[in-house]
Amino acid sequence: MKSLKFQTRLIIGFSIILFFSFTIGITSFVLVKNIGNSTEAIYKHPFTVSNSVKDINIGINAIHRSMKDVVLANNTEQLHQSINLVNQYDKEIKNAFSLVSERFLGDKKIVNDTYKTYTKWKKIRNEVIYLKSNGNDIEAANITRDKGAVHVNLLFQKTKILTDFAQSKADEFRLESLKNSKNSRFILLLIISIILPLSTISAFIISKSISQPIHEFIQDLRMLYQKEGISENNIHDKSEQEILTETIFELKQAYGELKDFNTELDNKIDIRTRELKVAKEKAEESEQLKSAFLANMSHEIRTPLNSILGFSEFLKKEDIPKLKKDLYLNLIQSGGQRLLTIISDIVDISKIDAGQFNLCYETCQLNKLIDDLFNQFSITNTNNRVSFSTNKFFSDENSYISTDTTRLSQVLSNLIENAQKFTRKGEIELRYELTNNQLLFQVKDTGIGIKEEYHEHIFARFRQNEHDKSIVQSGTGLGLSIAKGIVDLFGGEIGVESEINHGATFFFSIPYLPTTASSLKEPEENNDLLLQRAGKTILVAEDEPSNFIYINDLLNRYNFNVLHAKNGQEAVDIINKKTNVDLILMDIKMPVMNGLIATQEIRKINKTIPVIAQTAYAMADDKRRAMEAGCNDYLSKPISSKMFSQIIHKHLTETYHN
Template identity: 60%
Template sequence: MKGLKFQTRLILGFSLILFFSFIIGIISFIEIKNISKKTEAIYRHPLAVSNSVRDINISINAIHRSMKDVVLAKNIEELYESILVVNKHDRQVYTSFKVVQERFLGEKEVVNDAYQAYRDWEKIRNEVIMLKKGGHDERAADITRGRGAFHVNLLFEKTKILTDFAQNKADEFYLSTLESEQKSFAILITSISLILLISIGTALWLSKSISRPIHRFIDEISTIFTNEDDLIQNIQNKSEQEILGITSKKLKSSYQKLNDFNKELDKQIEQRTSELKEAKEKAEESEQLKSAFLANMSHEIRTPLNSILGFSEFLHKDDLPREKKKLYLDMIDNGGQRLLTIISDIVDISKIEAKQFSLSYEIAMLNEIIDKLHQQFSIATGKKGIELKTLKALDDYSSFISTDITRLSQVFSNLLENSIKFTNEGEIEFGYQVHENRLVMHVRDTGIGIPKDFHHLIFERFRQTDLQEATLPTGTGLGLSIAQGIVELFGGKIWLESEEGTGACFYFELPYLPTSTKQVNKKIKADEFFYHTSGKTILVVEDEPSNYIYVRDLLSEYNYNILHAENGKDAVDIINNDIKVDLILMDIKMPVMNGLQATREIRKTNKTIPVIAQTAHAMSDDKRQAFNAGCNDFLAKPITFQSFSEIVQKHLSQSN
């Protein structure tokens, strides 16, 4: 050991500690794996069996109650509704029995016995249903109260055997796990004590191994400084640390030349890395642009979310006046629509650059667009004490135009948000005027203004990143760039008039496309469609509860009879049971049987009932598949009132 180097001694000491730690780790790992296996056995076998048997009992109870409803059914609709419930829980029982058969650790004959008892009860239920369908109510009731009730009790006794066995098995696994835990704890205590003793011994051994060479080093230093009286006097009667400090000062002068060389080397490195510095600056600029993009997207998304969440909290108040409730609901709707548009902006900006962006024109009241924007942004301006004004050159009836409502609103929104951000007092005005065949729209504010030197930069993407050090804050990053791209897509142009300290006015000019009187009247009367087909029965096939509630409430407001199926199979059963349905709203993606499969099954027996596909998948291939399956029309989510009303009215009118 005496001939070993310091490094070797350190490696040897710590290797010894690591070796024992590794051995302890292996032992602990083995014990943990044992505990894990036993715990997993509880979950994979007894616990899974107990849960499945519990589900079987719950379903048996539900079926038993539903069989009573079958016996008591007053008409064919109630009978088939009860049968559907029985079939639903029947499928759940078979699913649970499958789990029990796979994971039960006892005799399989016990499971088979319980399973056969359920099959026997199923035959009795089918007999009751057939009697009920044949009009033999008394015989059906007698069997339900007699043999049916007896088999239910027999089933509960047999499933109790399964539950008791699973519980005993779980207790056995649990006690075994506790034993392993206690054993692991004892091993851990012993191991920690052993590591502690080894560490103390290793520390003492390393301390001696290091201190002795230090003393030898000090003796050698004394020998070196023998001819220098001042140094010899300084190191006499000094501690090891003090002697090492004095020696380091002496050696410091020896490194002066080395330091000079390092300085010269630094100059050469600086000269040779000029190209790398330039590349680094470009990389930093790219990172700033990326940060600007992320910050802008966060701002754009949070703004409408703030409106939605804020007004949603107000709606929880019970004493909220009706007019305020209506206003808040309008604000939530506006915020939701805007949020949907903003998410699309992430893709829109790339489409604009790639010349793959397109507009969707429709008939719209320009004054209504202005009013909705005023409602949407009046909250933000009110908080800052800014007056928000509008300017409308046409009356409401004359302001119907052909335009892309979403994109026009997006341009106004981006400009208004920009004005609100940089205006702390005064007013903001927005609106439009008509000049011959052009609409000249504007957003004017009394904010801080923009120096003319920056006018040519204001519409460039992420420009505020480049101007962070300037006294003038600018734009929102993507907002003004997107606005410019959309305006140019309309066939218009956008420009700025502003000086520092005098506010700013953004103008954009679009083609004026007024609509004919006939188109205006048709647009105004679109909301009256539902009143001509009240009393019709509509089957809504939708597995998502929130989507069903929305469609149900929308339809029930206009006196429609609503039937609900949670999947395609239930919808097929309703149609095949000759329940009168005037129209089907068919969701595409559903469990058990999807909408396309259900439509094909319905078309085998019913060729005339209108089927409207409603789905969040709105690509052209999805539409083609829906029509090939037998759907009459296609409705893409999110569903708007106008598109929904037009499609429903069209097909209900044709079915009259």
């Protein structure tokens, strides 16, 4: 030992200690791995399978209850809600079956057999839904009580087999884990009892062999401390081994910390570099989309504004022929409608983002909706090389469904307008069919087509097909994005199939909810009835002069007495004076006092007078706030004369009868 260098002695000593440590580490790793494998097996099979089977049983119970609700549904809305619950639980059960099939350690035929039983039950449910939808309530109830109930009990029996198998596996894994744990403790105790004495002996021999060199090192260290003016007490009362151990430990610790710091710093630099690269790419893409969108919005808004302002200037002249005057008025109205469409697109996408885009189900004759769209686009089509056609699945008398007619028409219009924009010649076909209790709509064109790499992004907002720059692409770039948002609300799916220069087919599906023609409500004409309310006094709270002039002219057509308040405070003052007012039209955004506060103040004075909110705000929350403030109804600007007359008649009639 004396012939060995100090460095060699340390290497030998550290090698022995490292060998012992490595032995313990490898042994511990193997034992812990065995326990970990057992634990993982418990999780992957008994725990996951049991929970998934539990979820399946809960879902089966929930579907069984919902099918009873389907049978007991009194109207289309209740039926639709119950069917949606069934479909929701059906998806959850399918996910649970998928997890059971993946993790089940027994014979997969058991799982497949259970799932086939569940699939057969789904056919029974679909039969019940079909019978209920077609008015066969008694037959639907009988199937649910008899064949459906028997199938549910059979499902529970089969899922119990899965649960029992999982429990058996859990007991098996538990016994194996206990055995591994017991063996691990014994092996570790045995190794430690051997290694500790060997380490002690090795440490004693090594420390003795290097005590003299360490002593000389300490003497040199003391001389160094004295030269540096450091008190000798820092090392005087410590042993050689303590000083050496502390020195080595501090050096190793400092080196390890420095290494860890460098590694951490390198990792942070790499992560930050990647983040900056991704952020830069996103920022560049966002900037490009924003610039393109702003440029497009500027063009889309300025184009109708140009016609509105230009033709309005022409109308100031007194010598304009009537035909030209009518043409100018039509162009101004068309430009205003185009501006309203742009604003509506932006509002709709904002509603979708805010989660305030709701569907309003009503009875709709689907074939009539298709025919109306066909007539609309056939009339407005300016390209005689493009023809429109339709293909309808149902006969007219069987095409009544429950849906949001406005939103369904909006989706189809957006898809047809998109096809019209990129089709130079050929045909645009609108068709629908019934498949798997879903209505599948298709808009097929013979246009320029869409490159495959654009398919993934075609429904993203502000995205437009950039294949052919020679085609002027008008529009906000939001139409397809809005269409996707509406289809998602319907619970359907939307997609596109296209090849470049071979046209495109946009398709989407929505749930099929059949109904009857008797549920369809025909709108009433109120103009004659409005004349019967002539002489009534209406207070118009409106700060914008042009809006008041328009409303005043509408009311004067029916010989109403009109009072004008320029802000909410004036409206409250008029009511405070006990003025005989039969109805109030209340603008929401006004100076001095807004319409909501004014309505609250009026309700303190008069709780019965009808108050109709009229506002340019378009969010669902705005209507709720108006109703909470005390308003009886809500008119959204721009106000159409037809809707205006219907609302006025409704509330004056209610006041008259009261």
